[in-house]
Amino acid sequence: MNRSSMWEAVSGIVKRDLLLAMRRRSDAAMSVFFLVIVASLFPLGVGPEPAVLRTIGPGVLWVAALLACLLSLSRVFTADYVDGSLEQMVLVPQPLAVLVAGKVFAHWLISGLPVVLLSPLLGLQFGLDGEPLGVLALSLLLGTPTLSMIGAIGAALVLGVRGSGLLVALLVLPLYVPVLIFGAGAVTGSMAGVGGEANLSLLGACLVLSLFLAPWATAAALRIALE
Amino acid sequence: MSVNWSKYSAPMAFYPLAGRLIPWFAVVAVVLMGVGLYMGFFVAPTDFQQGESYRIIFVHVPAAWMSMFLYVVMAIWAGVGMGLNARLSFMMAQAIAPTGAMFTFLALLTGAMWGKPTWGAWWVWDARLTSELILLFQYAGVMLLRTSIDDMRRADRSSAVFSLVGVVNVPIIYFSVQWWNTLHQGASVSMSTGSKMAATMLMAMLIMTVAFWLYSIAVILARVRCIVVERDSLPVWDEKPAVIQEAVEAR
Amino acid sequence: MQWGSASEFFAMGGYGLYVWTSFLATALCMLWEVLALWRRRVAARAEQRAALLGGMDETAT
Numbered sequence: 056m057n058r059s060s061m062w063e064a065v066s067g068i069v070k071r072d073l074l075l076a077m078r079r080r081s082d083a084a085m086s087v088f089f090l091v092i093v094a095s096l097f098p099l100g101v102g103p104e105p106a107v108l109r110t111i112g113p114g115v116l117w118v119a120a121l122l123a124c125l126l127s128l129s130r131v132f133t134a135d136y137v138d139g140s141l142e143q144m145v146l147v148p149q150p151l152a153v154l155v156a157g158k159v160f161a162h163w164l165i166s167g168l169p170v171v172l173l174s175p176l177l178g179l180q181f182g183l184d185g186e187p188l189g190v191l192a193l194s195l196l197l198g199t200p201t202l203s204m205i206g207a208i209g210a211a212l213v214l215g216v217r218g219s220g221l222l223v224a225l226l227v228l229p230l231y232v233p234v235l236i237f238g239a240g241a242v243t244g245s246m247a248g249v250g251g252e253a254n255l256s257l258l259g260a261c262l263v264l265s266l267f268l269a270p271w272a273t274a275a276a277l278r279i280a281l282e
Numbered sequence: 283m284s285v286n287w288s289k290y291s292a293p294m295a296f297y298p299l300a301g302r303l304i305p306w307f308a309v310v311a312v313v314l315m316g317v318g319l320y321m322g323f324f325v326a327p328t329d330f331q332q333g334e335s336y337r338i339i340f341v342h343v344p345a346a347w348m349s350m351f352l353y354v355v356m357a358i359w360a361g362v363g364m365g366l367n368a369r370l371s372f373m374m375a376q377a378i379a380p381t382g383a384m385f386t387f388l389a390l391l392t393g394a395m396w397g398k399p400t401w402g403a404w405w406v407w408d409a410r411l412t413s414e415l416i417l418l419f420q421y422a423g424v425m426l427l428r429t430s431i432d433d434m435r436r437a438d439r440s441s442a443v444f445s446l447v448g449v450v451n452v453p454i455i456y457f458s459v460q461w462w463n464t465l466h467q468g469a470s471v472s473m474s475t476g477s478k479m480a481a482t483m484l485m486a487m488l489i490m491t492v493a494f495w496l497y498s499i500a501v502i503l504a505r506v507r508c509i510v511v512e513r514d515s516l517p518v519w520d521e522k523p524a525v526i527q528e529a530v531e532a533r
Numbered sequence: 534m535q536w537g538s539a540s541e542f543f544a545m546g547g548y549g550l551y552v553w554t555s556f557l558a559t560a561l562c563m564l565w566e567v568l569a570l571w572r573r574r575v576a577a578r579a580e581q582r583a584a585l586l587g588g589m590d591e592t593a594t
Binding site for chain 2: 545
């Protein structure tokens with residue numbers, strides 16, 4: 056297997072998935088809308104007290120981002136599974152784990168990156184400003200790819216299983232906990248003046264770990280699902 | 283004398299072996315539980331800080347240890363099953379999950395019972411408590427994934443992948459104590475610093491742990507035997523020879 | 534031995550409720566698990582026997 060053909064295959068998959076997403080823009084917009092709505096509900100439920108909002112803000116925004124990612128997980132493989140192109144992907148000479156990484160990257164571009172870009176705006180709603188706002192965006196930039204990576208494992212495991220929507224949430228949410236803790240911890244830390252570096256580096260470690268392990272586990276799960 | 287262990291990897295050979303082992307594990311487990319409870323309630327002294335409430339650790343710590351240990355063992359069997367494509371390994375993994383979930387639940391419950399008099403709260407969002415809760419969710423995930431998939435082969439392998447992915451969480455449980463040390467006291471039994479507990483307390487706790495461990499083995503072997511019978515359409519290994527004879531003649 | 538009487542033992546220095554709930558819950562869970570396994574085994578074996586003797590329903594006692 057030479058390097059360039061692998062690269063071509065991955066970029067081909069990313070381009071194809073992005074093209075499909077562009078054709079169905081409402082799908083991609085949905086998780087962003089979901090994030091905005093959830094984030095806007097909390098002040099209405101908790102009350103407009105700025106101090107309270109500032110305290111819960113990082114956690115609420117992170118949980119909302121996590122749920123938005125969860126909602127979009129079913130789109131990663133289902134369409135390809137239904138139309139049979141997933142089976143083709145298993146058969147091509149390039150390693151399946153690499154192709155999976157391409158699909159997950161495309162998924163992150165569609166549903167994760169908008170969340171990152173929108174987060175400073177939502178942070179303003181919760182009274183965050185200055186450095187914490189930047190740390191929020193940075194923590195989401197490091198964290199959301201990890202969420203997509205881990206989520207892909209769950210999405211592959213429940214492919215074609217009855218009740219898969221709820222099941223994938225039950226499987227994936229416990230695995231999201233470390234990312235949530237470090238992500239929200241980074242923002243809270245920077246608000247408290249201790250800085251978010253420690254938590255951000257732990258987020259980075261989570262990302263590296265998931266980059267190494269998740270595509271491989273997802274590929275294994277896909278093979279099992281397609282048997 | 284060399285024993286051909288691979289012989290027992292076939293369910294057919296494993297089934298009677300497990301049947302012979304179960305009573306031994308069960309009897310020793312019950313005896314050790316009796317000894318451990320006696321030591322815990324009558325030999326171990328009162329803790330000068332926590333009073334008598336500390337005696338909860340004689341079930342809490344063994345349950346918590348077993349909950350994590352069983353998850354790792356389940357993941358190992360799942361991994362062996364994936365690697366060697368061994369049916370019995372998947373059955374072991376399937377049999378471990380309910381017992382592990384039960385110990386996780388008990389660890390949480392007894393932890394709350396210990397926390398209320400000691401901290402004044404049933405539950406705190408401390409790292410170890412939270413991780414134990416997540417462990418319970420993961421056990422639930424493994425079992426739910428298995429029951430949601432009808433095809434037995436896929437159910438085996440999918441839940442194996444999930445338990446292997448989840449095992450990354452178990453070291454996080456352990457090291458989380460160092461990461462965010464909040465209300466929970468540091469690990470009271472540690473290899474490096476030596477124990478801060480009275481020797482009889484430690485002894486009672488270790489005896490209870492061994493008892494829980496043997497109990498788990500007995501229960502899990504019994505469950506594997508059930509699974510073997512349920513999965514195979516016509517297993518005859520457990521019936522009395524006369525019944526088998528009768529059945530064969532009837533055909 | 535630090536207990537003067539049985540009631541002192543059950544009181545557990547005022548923590549009786551917490552201590553005994555913990556131990557009772559553990560015991561009940563274990564007993565329930567053993568009982569559930571017992572029933573599962575009986576059911577599985579009944580099914581096994583039914584499959585085994587399936588051909589001779591009429592003659593079975």
